[in-house]
Amino acid sequence: MSSCxxxxxxxxxxxxxxxxxTHLIRGRxxxxxxxxxxxxxxxxxxxxxxxxxxxxDQQMLEWTQGGSGARLMMLVRHDDxxxxxxxxxxxxxxxxxxxxxxxxxxxxxxxxSMKNDWKKIFAWE
Numbered sequence: 001m002s003s004c005x006x007x008x009x010x011x012x013x014x015x016x017x018x019x020x021x022t023h024l025i026r027g028r029x030x031x032x033x034x035x036x037x038x039x040x041x042x043x044x045x046x047x048x049x050x051x052x053x054x055x056x057d058q059q060m061l062e063w064t065q066g067g068s069g070a071r072l073m074m075l076v077r078h079d080d081x082x083x084x085x086x087x088x089x090x091x092x093x094x095x096x097x098x099x100x101x102x103x104x105x106x107x108x109x110x111x112x113s114m115k116n117d118w119k120k121i122f123a124w125e
Contacts, residue, residue: 035056050063050074053094054087055096074109076114077113077115080121084114084121
């Protein structure tokens with residue numbers, strides 16, 4: 001695994017995944033400029049795919065979809081309170097609002113349910 005480093009000019013935390021060219025950009029949840037700005041500063045263009053899970057990823061998904069050509073927007077819904085941790089519209093952390101679900105349906109984003117779509121959440125299951 002590569003060591004993690006932040007790119008100059010990017011205030012968001014950048015973590016290396018498995019290859020030096022593959023990065024995860026996490027936006028701040030403090031009302032700042034958000035993920036679209038961080039992504040644009042880091043890769044210099046609109047992505048063709050975006051994966052998110054809480055309301056804080058909404059701008060990133062909207063921005064990704066606004067580009068030309070084929071796009072893939074996916075949301076992971078943490079709705080399995082038995083095997084993991086469920087959060088929804090009333091959660092204190094990781095809020096997944098009813099409005100976000102409505103937008104996902106209206107814009108035909110793929111919504112993945114941890115409860116219904118995943119056989120395993122953790123390797124030991």
